[in-house]
Amino acid sequence: MPTVDALLRLGDRYAALGLGSAARAVWERAGGDPEALRRLAHLCLAAGDARAARRFAEEAAKKRPSPAARLLAARALVAVGEMAAARFAFAAVIEAAGVDPSTKAAAYVGRADVAIREGDVAGAGAHLAAALDELLGPRPANAPAPVDADDARLADELAARASEVGRAADLAERARERGTARGGALFDFCRATLLAAAQAQGEAASDADIEAALERALAADPGSHAVKLRLALRLSRRRYRDPAARARAIALLEDLEAALAGDADLAERARVCFLLAGLYEDDPAARARAEEAYRAGLRLRPRHAAAANNLSLLALAQGDVAAARRELSRALWLDADYDVAWLNAARLLDAGRPSPAFSEEVGAWLDAAEPGAGALAGGPAARLARAASEHATQSIMEALYAKGHRLKNLLGISGARVRAARKAAADELDDKLAELERDLGGLYDEWAAHLRTLQAEGPRLEIVPVNPLVSEVVAAAAEEGRPAVRFTPASALPDLKADRALLREALLNLVVNALDAQETGDAKDRAVEVVTRAVAGAGGAPAVEVEIRDRGPGIPRADLGKIFAPGYTTKPRGSGIGLAVANRVVAAHHGRILLDSEEGRGTTVTVVLPSDLGGFSSLAATTVARAEP
Numbered sequence: 034m035p036t037v038d039a040l041l042r043l044g045d046r047y048a049a050l051g052l053g054s055a056a057r058a059v060w061e062r063a064g065g066d067p068e069a070l071r072r073l074a075h076l077c078l079a080a081g082d083a084r085a086a087r088r089f090a091e092e093a094a095k096k097r098p099s100p101a102a103r104l105l106a107a108r109a110l111v112a113v114g115e116m117a118a119a120r121f122a123f124a125a126v127i128e129a130a131g132v133d134p135s136t137k138a139a140a141y142v143g144r145a146d147v148a149i150r151e152g153d154v155a156g157a158g159a160h161l162a163a164a165l166d167e168l169l170g171p172r173p174a175n176a177p178a179p180v181d182a183d184d185a186r187l188a189d190e191l192a193a194r195a196s197e198v199g200r201a202a203d204l205a206e207r208a209r210e211r212g213t214a215r216g217g218a219l220f221d222f223c224r225a226t227l228l229a230a231a232q233a234q235g236e237a238a239s240d241a242d243i244e245a246a247l248e249r250a251l252a253a254d255p256g257s258h259a260v261k262l263r264l265a266l267r268l269s270r271r272r273y274r275d276p277a278a279r280a281r282a283i284a285l286l287e288d289l290e291a292a293l294a295g296d297a298d299l300a301e302r303a304r305v306c307f308l309l310a311g312l313y314e315d316d317p318a319a320r321a322r323a324e325e326a327y328r329a330g331l332r333l334r335p336r337h338a339a340a341a342n343n344l345s346l347l348a349l350a351q352g353d354v355a356a357a358r359r360e361l362s363r364a365l366w367l368d369a370d371y372d373v374a375w376l377n378a379a380r381l382l383d384a385g386r387p388s389p390a391f392s393e394e395v396g397a398w399l400d401a402a403e404p405g406a407g408a409l410a411g412g413p414a415a416r417l418a419r420a421a422s423e424h425a426t427q428s429i430m431e432a433l434y435a436k437g438h439r440l441k442n443l444l445g446i447s448g449a450r451v452r453a454a455r456k457a458a459a460d461e462l463d464d465k466l467a468e469l470e471r472d473l474g475g476l477y478d479e480w481a482a483h484l485r486t487l488q489a490e491g492p493r494l495e496i497v498p499v500n501p502l503v504s505e506v507v508a509a510a511a512e513e514g515r516p517a518v519r520f521t522p523a524s525a526l527p528d529l530k531a532d533r534a535l536l537r538e539a540l541l542n543l544v545v546n547a548l549d550a551q552e553t554g555d556a557k558d559r560a561v562e563v564v565t566r567a568v569a570g571a572g573g574a575p576a577v578e579v580e581i582r583d584r585g586p587g588i589p590r591a592d593l594g595k596i597f598a599p600g601y602t603t604k605p606r607g608s609g610i611g612l613a614v615a616n617r618v619v620a621a622h623h624g625r626i627l628l629d630s631e632e633g634r635g636t637t638v639t640v641v642l643p644s645d646l647g648g649f650s651s652l653a654a655t656t657v658a659r660a661e662p
Contacts, residue, residue, distance in 0.1 A: 060076075077508070079372050079569065135167075157194065158195075196231070201228075225263070228242055233524055265281075275508065286305055303330045310324075310330065341364035345359075345360035496527075519563070521564045532622075544581055549585060563581050563649075576643050577644045582635065582637045587635055588632070588636055626640055
C-alpha cells in the first residue's frame with residue numbers, strides 16, 4: 034500500500050501533466066489526509082466543481098484547522114454562491130491572531146470578491162486597498178519583500194478584482210508610494226501587475242512603465258522566478274519589432290530554465306521550455322534549438338498536442354515528411370479535437386498521388402485520432418474527402434461572388450452620391466464629398482480585410498492584448514439604431530500571439546451577426562453581451578474565452594451544423610461568408626467556436642483561443658497552420 038506522501042507526490046505529478054481525473058483518483062485514495070483534501074479542494078475549484086470543492090475544503094479545515102484551511106473553505110463557499118457565509122468566513126481569517134500577511138491579504142481579496150458579486154463597488158475597493166497594504170506590509174526584520182510564486186498569484190488575483198471595480202491604476206499608485214518608503218521587489222512587482230491590469234482596461238499605463246517596474250523588481254530580487262517569467266513575457270510582446278527585446282527575453286528564460294532544473298513544478302518548467310521554443314523558432318538558424326526545447330517540454334508535459342504539431346512542422350520545413358506525419362499522428366492521438374492538427378494533416382495529403390496511397394494516409398490520421406477508425410478509410414472515404422475539399426472550394430467561390438455583388442452595389446451608391454455632389458450647391462459640396470470619402474474609405478477597409486481572410490500569404494504575427502482588441506471590435510460593430518453591446522472585460526488576461534487584423538475581422542463578424550440576430554428577436558431593447566475570461570485550455574494551458582451572447586430568435590437545431598459552411602446564410606442580404614471566415618480564422622489560431630443556441634432563447638457563441646505563449650500561435654508563414662508559443 035503506497036504511503037500518503039507517495040500518493041501526494043503521484044497526484045502532483047498527474048496534476049502537472051494535466052491529468053486532473055487521475056490526480057483526483059489518487060488523492061482520494063489517501064484516506065482523508067488533510068493535505069490530500071486540500072489538494073482535492075483546489076483541483077475541484079479549478080475544474081468548476083464547486084460542491085465537491087466545498088466538501089473537501091470543509092473536511093480539510095475540520096481535520097487540520099488553520100487560517101489557510103479556513104481561507105480555502107471560504108473560497109469554496111463563494112463558488113457555491115453562499116455569500117453571507119463566505120463573508121463571515123473571510124472575516125474570521127482576517128481577525129484571527131497570528132495570521133501571516135499573505136493569508137490575510139488573500140482573505141481581503143476574498144471579501145472584495147464577495148462585495149463585487151453583491152454590487153458593493155465601494156466596499157470592494159476598500160477591501161482591495163487593505164489587501165494591498167497587508168501584502169506589502171512589514172516583513173520579519175523589516176527585510177525587503179521578495180516575490181515568491183504564491184505572492185505573484187495573489188498579486189494577479191488582486192489586480193483582476195481591482196480592474197473589475199476600476200481601481201487598478203489607483204492601487205498601482207498606492208504600491209508606488211509604499212515602495213518609495215520601503216523598497217523591495219514585491220512593491221514593484223505589484224505595481225507592474227496593477228498597471229498591466231489598468232492597461233488592459235484602456236487606462237493610461239505604458240509598456241515602458243510596466244517593464245521598468247519589473248526591471249526594478251528583478252534588480253531587487255534577482256532569484257525570483259515569477260519576476261523573470263513576467264518580464265520575459267512582457268518583452269516577448271515587442272519581439273517582432275525589437276530584436277533586443279527578443280534577445281533579452283531569451284536570456285531571461287534560459288536563466289530560468291537552468292534555475293528550474295530538477296524543480297518539482299513540472300508545469301512551470303514545461304511552460305518555460307515552450308516559450309523558449311517559440312522564441313528560437315523565430316530565427317531559422319535556431320530551429321534545431323527550437324526542436325530540442327519542444328522535446329524537453331514534452332518530456333515534462335507529454336500531453337501537449339500543440340508542441341507535437343509544431344514539431345511536425347519543423348520536420349516538414351526540413352523536408353522530413355515521414356517525421357512530420359509521425360508527429361502529427363501523435364498530436365491527433367493526444368487531442369482528437371485538435372482542429373489545427375486536422376488542418377495540417379489534410380494539407381499534407383497529396384491529392385495528386387494514386388488513390389491507394391491517399392487512402393492509406395487518410396487511414397493513418399483516423400487511426401491516430403481513434404484507434405480502429407482507419408479501417409473505414411477505403412476508396413469511398415478517400416473520394417469523399419477529396420469531394421468535400423472540392424465542394425468547400427466551390428462554396429468559397431460562390432460566397433466570394435456574393436461579396437463581389439455587394440461591392441458592386443456599394444460602388445453604384447457611391448457613384449450616385451458623386452453625381453448628387455456635383456449638382457449640389459457650393460455650400461453643401463464639402464459635406465457631400467466628406468460623406469463620399471467616408472463611404473469609400475469604409476468600403477476599402479472592408480474589402481481589404483475580407484481579402485486578407487481569403488489569401489494564403491504569410492501571417493503578420495504580433496503579440497495582441499485581448500481586451501483592447503475586443504473593445505475595438507465592439508466599437509466598430511456599434512451603429513445608430515442597432516441594439517447596444519455591453520462589454521464586460523476580465524482583467525489580467527494573457528496575451529495572444531496572433532494576426533491581429535484577422536482576429537479583428539473574425540470577432541467583428543461574430544458580434545455583427547449577434548446584433549443582426551437581436552434585431553429580429555423580441556428583445557430588441559436588450560444589449561448583446563460580450564464577455565472575456567481566462568480559462569484552462571487543452572492540457573491545462575491558459576486560454577482566453579470571448580463570449581458573445583444575444584437574445585435573438587435562436588438557431589433551429591437542424592441548422593446548427595450548417596452555420597459555418599461557406600455560403601450558408603438566413604439573411605436576405607447576407608453573403609454567407611462572415612461566419613465561415615470567422616471559423617476559419619479561429620481554427621487557424623488553434624481556437625474553437627462553441628455554439629449554444631435554442632429557438633426562442635437566443636444564442637451564445639464562445640470563441641476559445643489558446644493564449645499561453647508557451648505552446649500556441651496563430652498561423653504559419655507557410656500554408657499550414659502553426660501553434661507556436
